[in-house]
Amino acid sequence: MAKKKTHASHGTPAVVALDRAGVAYDLHTYEHDPASGLSYGLEAAAALGADPAQVFKTLLADVDGTLVVGIVPVDGSLDLKALARAVGGKRAAMADPAAAQRATGYVVGGISPLGQKQRHPTVLDESAAGFDVVYVSGGRRGLDVSLAPDDLLRLTGGRTAPVARA
Incomplete structure (x- = not known):
């Protein structure tokens, strides 16, 4: 995986953050097809020719009043109870999509x-x-x-836990 010097044409905040951090990553573009009938994540996996277990979706949940990011494989779902436990919370529910968009600056289906x-x-x-x-x-x-999981964790300040369900 080669770090590219600049990705100005794809200047999303995610790409800018990656460039600033100087980590190795690659960009993968595909034509989003709203008529595909697939979820955003499964559409991405199919378009990229990648194993769905290796392609992760970013979901936001409300855990005891705090927004928490859960990142799980696109072919599974987020286990809300496990997510709450992972952050020391008691109750979790999926965040309202509008709240997720406001809090992240991204649209649903493109939340990084x-x-x-x-x-x-x-x-x-x-x-x-x-x-x-x-x-x-x-x-x-x-x-x-695409990037190394350790780099993803470092850049997000995240941790790992078993938070996916098949």
């Missing part, structure tokens, strides 16, 4: 764990450790970035 308007507690599913590289949204529909 990187470069959000403000940093939120972040939990990456432990399955990411099984890959040298994972794919996450680059900050818009049709743009993914």
